Each structure stands twice: as structure tokens, then as C-alpha cells.
Amino acid sequence: MTAYLNHLQSSDDLVTTYEATRAGFVALALEKNRRATPYVAEARALQAAANQVRNPADLLNVQGIEMGLLTAAGLSDKSLAHLTAEDKIDAINGLIKNFLEPAGANFVEELVFRFLLTRGDTLGGSMRNIGGALAQRKLTRAILSTLTIAGQSYHWQHSKTKKWIAMTNDDAEIELSLRGLSWESDLGRRTLIYNLNIPLVKSNVDLCLFNLAPEALPANKSSKIEPVEVEPYTIALGELKGGIDPAGADEHWKTAQAALNRIRQAFADAGHSPLTFFVGAAIERRMAGEIWEQLQSGMLSNAANLNEEDQVASISRWLCSL
Structure with missing residues (x-):
């Protein structure tokens, strides 16, 4: 017997049901949340480190958060390979001057939001x-x-x-x-x-x-x-x-x-x-x-x-x- 006849009797058997479509979208949402978990954890770590300083300019003196600052500045992981050390410093200074300082006392919140915005683009790309x-x-x-x-x-x-x-x-x-x-x-x-x-x-x-x-x-x-x-x-x-x-x-x-x-x-x-x-x-x-x-x-x-x-x-x- 032809192999496909073991599980198909007509073309109707191949049609995706509404229930399957709904379940598929839910599965995609769950997977998106699973993939987003590391980014949320990174944002929390950045927030904890940034909370140690009183003004945005002092972020430059905090050890171990350069990648987080670059991400918040809108730079993707791929783009960093094409930038010099000076380019990276310029990007961070631009972030501080144009966005964090105008945010006043809420600069840490602004920093985290901008970090997650860039990470969201990364997540969107991986979800395609x-x-x-x-x-x-x-x-x-x-x-x-x-x-x-x-x-x-x-x-x-x-x-x-x-x-x-x-x-x-x-x-x-x-x-x-x-x-x-x-x-x-x-x-x-x-x-x-x-x-x-x-x-x-x-x-x-x-x-x-x-x-x-x-x-x-x-x-x-x-x-x-x-x-x-x-x-x-x-x-x-x-x-x-x-x-x-x-x-x-x-x-x-x-x-x-x-x-x-x-x-x-x-x-x-x-x-x-x-x-x-x-x-x-x-x-x-x-x-x-x-x-x-x-x-x-x-x-x-x-x-x-x-x-x-x-x-x-x-x-x-x-x-x-x-």
C-alpha cells in the first residue's frame, strides 16, 4: 500500500484545523517568552549595577557594564565587530548626553528601557x-x-x-x-x-x-x-x-x-x-x-x-x- 494512505484518506486530512492554528500561536508565544528570559535577566543585572551611581556620567566608571551600555545605545552584537574603541565610547557618551541625562532621576529606568528595546530587535530577528x-x-x-x-x-x-x-x-x-x-x-x-x-x-x-x-x-x-x-x-x-x-x-x-x-x-x-x-x-x-x-x-x-x-x-x- 502507498505509504501516505497509512495516515491520509483524502485531502481533508491535510487541512490545518482552527484548534491547531490557535495552539500553534500559543506555542510560538511560549517559545518567545523562553527566548526572552536571558534578556530580562541581563536587564536586571544592568539595573542593579546602574543603581550604584547617582548620575548618568558615573556609569562610565562602573566596571563590567560596557556591553550593556552599548546595547542601550542601540548597537547590536554584530555592529560592535565593526567599531573601534573610540566609536564605542562615543556611542555611550551619546546615550548619556541625549537620553539618560534628560531623564533626570529616572535615568536608570531609561537605561533599562533602551537596553530592552535593542534586545527586543535581536529577539525579533531570532523569532523569524x-x-x-x-x-x-x-x-x-x-x-x-x-x-x-x-x-x-x-x-x-x-x-x-x-x-x-x-x-x-x-x-x-x-x-x-x-x-x-x-x-x-x-x-x-x-x-x-x-x-x-x-x-x-x-x-x-x-x-x-x-x-x-x-x-x-x-x-x-x-x-x-x-x-x-x-x-x-x-x-x-x-x-x-x-x-x-x-x-x-x-x-x-x-x-x-x-x-x-x-x-x-x-x-x-x-x-x-x-x-x-x-x-x-x-x-x-x-x-x-x-x-x-x-x-x-x-x-x-x-x-x-x-x-x-x-x-x-x-x-x-x-x-x-x-
């Missing part, structure tokens, strides 16, 4: 990709669960160090810093890598499943791999879209569809035809119909709505069985 991050975590946890209940051991790749780590009895929250997974199936060694730039496709691919051991992938050291090393070993490639806003659903699908078409064409030109799949959080009725048509025609090998637990579990079993 949060939907994708949450989606990756959810799918990863489903795959980990599939492997665990099947009694299959695995190794996982840390997103920052690129090191492969053996499975342990306590794998709580490893999805927060996981970039890849590898396991031994009845068909051979399997390695799944997220967000990999494949030169053959000339773009980034959200999910890549290879018939290779981790050590055979240069992805251990870099985000890029040579096409000659993976063309014959690529099993499945997929697009994962975690944005929950219905207003952006159609655009997410268009982007994913274009990416999947590039994948199919690039590999077809090289004489290969890996399976392709799509997992999305916001799926409206019209795009659900298009996805269903592609599944029935064989253009897409599998698809699932990220908000439906049974569908996510099913597509995870499918990936682990390839």
Missing part, C-alpha cells in the same frame, strides 16, 4: 525562523520515539560542534541542539541531516536521508557536501514548513513546491530519483488539494500535517523504514 525550529524539534522527537520503541540505537549530531554522539538512556531535549540522526536499519546504515546545502540542487534542503554512515558525509565538518558523494546514496529529500499563520500558508507551499521541483529536476538530470515529501504546519484547503493530487500522481512520495500527531508518527515510521 522559530516556526522552522519548532517544526524540526517536533519531527525529530517523533523520529527518536520511532527508533526507540523499535529498539534501534542511534547516534545524533550536535548542531554546533558537528560531533556525533551515541544514544543514551536519557535523551531529553536533545532535539533542541540536534542537526542529524544516524541509525542501522535492516536495509543498511541511514543518516538524516537537516538543512543541508546540496550543490547538485544549488540550494538548501530541509531534510536529507542518505544510505550512508555519518563518517562518509563531509557534513561532519561543513554544511556542504559534494554531489558526486551523495547522488547514488540519496534516499529521500523533503521540505519542512513550520509557520502556523494561515496568511502565509500558500506562500510556504509555493516555496516548498519550487524547492521540491528543483530537487527532482536536478537529480533526474543526474540519473537519480530520490523520494520527495512535504511536512507543513499551516495547510489550507486549496493547497491540501494540490498536495493530495501530487501524492496520487506519485510526484510526492509522502506528506503530513505537522499538527496531527498520528500523521507525524506515521511519516516518521516511513522515514525509518526506508
